Amino acid sequence: MAPAPRARAHFGRHALSLTTLALALAGWTLHARSLHRQLAATRRDPLTGLLRRDAYTARARRLLARHGDDAAVVFIDQDHFKAVNDTMGHAAGDAVLTASAARLTAWAGPHAAVGRLGGDEFAVVLELPAAHREQRLAHLVRMLHAPVVLKDGRTVEVAASVGAAAPGAVGSRDLAVLQRAADTALYDGKHSGHARLAAAHTAVPSVNGRRAGRPGTAAWGQAA
Structure with missing residues (x-):
């Protein structure tokens, strides 16, 4: 060639x-x-885009180990959520959950663990030093009480109860203990319009770190 x-x-x-x-x-x-x-997709809730249980738990534990006493666990529960579904429809309820998730994400910042526990219940673990804790939590309550405007122009009046627990106040850096304390604080301040901070943890019947009898405790799994 x-x-x-x-x-x-x-x-x-x-x-x-x-x-x-x-x-x-x-x-x-x-x-x-x-x-x-x-x-x-397996790590994210399909409606809100927030972390599912396993991904939330893994990230939450890393943040607690990293930030120690400057970390906080925050529980959020929508108030009167069933009434929204019953009177305005489930699409309106989904819109409220999506708006609340977006507000939580904006409030917590990109380095936090923000998860949907199930239904209308959410959890956040983030760096939140004591000097700014009450102010930041009050800001969160205000954000979660802002009305939600639906695509069809209707406005939904919303509210949420917030409970928080910090390792220094509770005396533990264990995620399950902190979640139990935050859950108890939330219920102690339910419908008050104010975030409730947990003091030294008082034992309450619980399932996997959540108050016994709350919806979803059976499905929350062993990790939390």
Whole structure:
């Protein structure tokens, strides 16, 4: 074979190899992206986009280990949520939950663990030093009491009860203990319009770190 045709053949084989390699890499990239999306979907609540139980718990424990006494566990429970579903429809209820989730995420910031426990109950673990704790929690209550405007123009008056627990006040950095204390504080201040901070934890009947009898305790699992 003459030098020129031989060179062209060699170039052609080389180009074909590069094209095949590029296609394979593109295929693997698309596959990796698909796997990443599937993994993210299993970690996120499909309605609110907040972390599900396992992902929330893992991140919450890392934050507690990192921030120690400067961390806080915050429980949030929508007030009169059933009435919203009953009088305005479940689409309105979903809109309220989505709005509350967005407000929690904005309030907590990108480094917090923000999870939906189930139904209209949420939890946040974040760095929240004592010097700013009451002010920040009061701000959260104000955010959660702002009306929600639906796509059809209707306005929903909303409210939420908030309870919080910090390791220094409760005497423990264990997530289950802090969640139990935050849950108790929430119920002590239910419908008060103010966030309630837990003091030294008083034992209450609980299931996996949540007050016994609360909806979803059976499904909350062992991790929390």
